[in-house]
Amino acid sequence: MRFIDEYRDAAAAERYARAIRRITTRSWTLMEVCGGQTHAIVKFGVDALLPPEVTLVHGPGCPVCVTPLELIEKAIEIASTPGVIFCSFGDMLRVPGRTKDLLTIKSEGGDVRIVYSPLDAVAIARDNPSRQVVFFAVGFETTAPANAMAVFQAARTGVTNFSMLVSHVLVPPALEAILSSPSSRVQGFLAAGHVCTIMGYTEYEPIAAKYHVPIVVTGFEPLDILQGVYMCVKQLEDGRAEVENQYARAVRRDGNVPAQQLVREVFRIVPRKWRGVGEIPQSGFALAAPYEQFDAEIRFGIAALGVDEPTECCSGQIMQGLMKPHECPAFGTRCTPDHPLGATMVSSEGACAAYFRYRRLELAPQNGVTSRAH
């Protein structure tokens, strides 16, 4: 398949691996920001091709994983309200709240529906004028334009029974938070290609300069990641700290300007809590004042719902690159995809899910992961 096969070519991958080995003279720790990259690395075994000096740690770029418990509880509260149609992307349904997930609400009779686009939720609202339809708007900058468009369309066409539970987060403030932590091990970033497709990469330039850290905008296929690692290691070996673009077939420096304009029209920047991490200033979106009537938290009177997060799960350290999933004492024993302690074990982009799914061979003996015969 074009645009896929050429980026999964074994011979080319080996050539890149050799090139990385050739230029590496000392140890480097790189973080791939996006959970999609983490899964590609673990699924295809990209890290197995790297020299032992190069360590990849896994970043916070999994929208499902960083959605705070509080928002999951708000979603559950709304989805349990009689008459409500609660629409979400599929990923969010298995994320554990305090005692339930959205799939449980569905099995108890809640009208929880998987949609493929936020505009589908607006259409459902239009088709069901007597019911409240709520869309769970989760994600990074990548999904923000489509979510903004849904609110914009609902406002323009007078779909007043539609609202949105917003849990949008932004990548650059998270990178700054990681870099300014005294325990950070990260020396270079593979930035999330799809986020930059929307936003471009100008906002990363001051971060690279301020913290003297190379940032390489990187795609999601095995060869993209190997090339991103090569470019990042080359900068580190050369003593440079610049923003470079590996994913040039999709990303321009200024990004998608009309999409950014729509996002600025509908959203405003606010502080956001990140699950397992805590609050990061100016790190997310909420609906801008002209669109507040579409804010589900206000409509359902749950803005004040607060939830204390217990301290069982290590996902915060994992998403900051301080720990690998299998180093968590609960990994594969008390925490599995069937019984997750945290969202990183259930999300399709979660680092723990990737390790559990693809790395059981190496990890099983010490963690006692068992599987049951059918």
Added chain:
Amino acid sequence: MPINSSGVSCPAPIQSRAHVQLAHGGGGRLTNQLIEQVFIPAFANAALDVRHDGARLELGGVKVAFSTDSYVVRPLFFPGGDIGTLAVNGTVNDLAMCGGRARFLSVGFVIEEGLPSETLGRVVASMQAAATSAGVVIATGDTKVVDRGKGDGLYVNTAGIGLIEHDAVIAPASVRPGDSVILSGDVGRHGMAVMAVREGLQFETTIESDCAPLVDSVFGLLDADVDVHCLRDLTRGGLATAAVEIAEAAAVHIRLNEAAIPVREDVRGACEILGFDPLYVANEGRFLAFVPADSVDKAIETLRRFPVSAGAAVVGTVTDAPARLVTLKSLIGATRVVDMLSGEQLPRIC
């Protein structure tokens, strides 16, 4: 701004599930839990213990295969088939996987009030056509009608009985280290065909279900005296789940080669868009055959004679360790574990 990690945090696990969820029917780990924790303890007997697609029984000295399946597909009609063809082929294929040639089927209809009679007529006609094609007789049946809103238009159950006319024990327990794993054709078509229609997804081409009877291919192998150790059709949960089930039941290691597994380009494209792994997508006309290495050439040659298995290829091998595990050599040459999913695959966010 440093991160405050002091409150690191995730919630208590959701240990008990008071209600059955859709994922319990997804064919993955939760389905297996339901079988292990509810059904097997309740019904414990030697026939169930084989853990295969159907039961292998003896009736008055005659060896028979016996199997049942219920069909709840939505929409009822999809490119390449409908609920009727599925209901006949599914049970015929389950019997074939036990080495049984289907002879008689029963059919049970659960019909929702208001279903157009014309719809029922079309389904019944395609059931008879599928039965004729598979050489099986629909010998008995049952009809129930439920209130409007209590069913998805139409549910169909079939059960089937078939004769086992050879001495081979075709079951997971017969799989041996050294066996080759043969896949009968490209994977992922049925699941993506149904999903595309159900969710209104439009791709450049229409993906058609692979729904088909596997009888000719299976009995082609047996008639050619291929020493078939095990067969497994790749329905819910797809190739990956079937391989894991066999590895666990036979206590062997199965090593798959990703580059050898055929996936059609339109199916791959649809899977890439939704974030699905085609190895977990359902099929209705594909199976794995486990045969000793010295039978591989004859098996492949035989399978390729039949249109339904013209794309047969060796996709892996069986070894002894690490037992109860499936691994896959990825396209770029690294090895990873292939696990059973907890439930169904869900479309991703971005």
